[in-house]
Amino acid sequence: TPYPRWPAPSPAESDHVAWLLGRHHGYTPESEGGSGLPHYTPPSGGEGKFAGCGDVQDVLEATIRTILSCNTSGKNSRAAHQSMVAAFGWNDWPRVLAAPEGELEEALRCGGLAKTKARNIQLLLAQTKERFGSLSLQHLHEASDAEVLETLLSFKGCGPKVASCVALFCLGRPEMAVDAHIFRLSKALGWVPPNASRETTYYHLNERIPRHLRYPLHVLLIQHGKACPNCT
Incomplete structure (x- = not known):
């Protein structure tokens, strides 16, 4: 402490x-x-459910949803998530990663802090692919509590609030x-x-x-x- x-x-x-x-x-x-x-209660699948602090089964999706929820209302984070899905498709992370930053920023504008969140989401995706070889963090389901937090906190834009919400709601830690x-x-x-x-x-x-x-x-x-x- x-x-x-x-x-x-x-x-x-x-x-x-x-x-x-x-x-x-x-x-x-x-x-x-x-x-x-x-x-x-372990989360169910996330398709059709927008935003929320990490309460979906897919760890990468949960992390991005939680980034969208930072420093804004639930209503705004849901709107940003819906707008991102409309622009890039549901969990089409290769497309989100390849998009010009300004295009993702525009899709997230309705949720607030769009420039910062767009940059952090694309950095998260790029680092995930570089470190683990694919756009997936599902291996964290089998990781220890300490490894979960260490991994999530190592990503830019994933502070204690994002990491702890994903650990709590997505991974049940x-x-x-x-x-x-x-x-x-x-x-x-x-x-x-x-x-x-x-x-x-x-x-x-x-x-x-x-x-x-x-x-x-x-x-x-x-x-x-x-x-x-x-x-x-």
């Missing part, structure tokens, strides 16, 4: 907050006949991905120092929160951050 002297959240506090939020949002323990906290809602609520809960950044918050929470609580807390903190008028 970047904050070794910051003890929160403890395992007990993580569990307490998970169940406070869980009960508030309709989850009940198995001992009471409920389904427990939110459970990870116990990552505490941090979005704007989780970042805000983590500060409100005193889980990180007031001067923490989103990146240092990610590294701190992944050290402090028990592995089995990372997925449910990720889901519940986002759900609560969107729904609670006192927490926005």
Whole structure:
């Protein structure tokens, strides 16, 4: 953790907050006949489903979807994904890689930060092909948690948010991905120092929160951050 002297959240506090939020949002323990906290479900195929933070089976597709979701709304990231598919076809990565950068940028313009995202997507595709011989990252399904993060973080434009979302949703790894809602609520809960950044918050929470609580807390903190008028 970047904050070794910051003890929160403890395992007990993580569990307490998970169940406070869980009960508030309709989850009940198995001992009471409920389904427990939110459970990870492996993603289905992605065709026909636009954007989203990595919740598809194909790792390269999940990474590109998550890049499109950065620093914009879900509505805008879906629009950018739809526009890219309309321009280049569904997951036609050779065509996306070969396109002039300005052409991809234009297709992504409706999603915001089009120039940066177009450049990062084409760099991701080029580096993937150069390193692994094809436009595929499916081997990461068999990689260790550390190898998954090391590989994803090595790509330009794939910071902790992109890497952790792909690891969590596409690959089912116990990552505490941090979005704007989780970042805000983590500060409100005193889980990180007031001067923490989103990146240092990610590294701190992944050290402090028990592995089995990372997925449910990720889901519940986002759900609560969107729904609670006192927490926005």
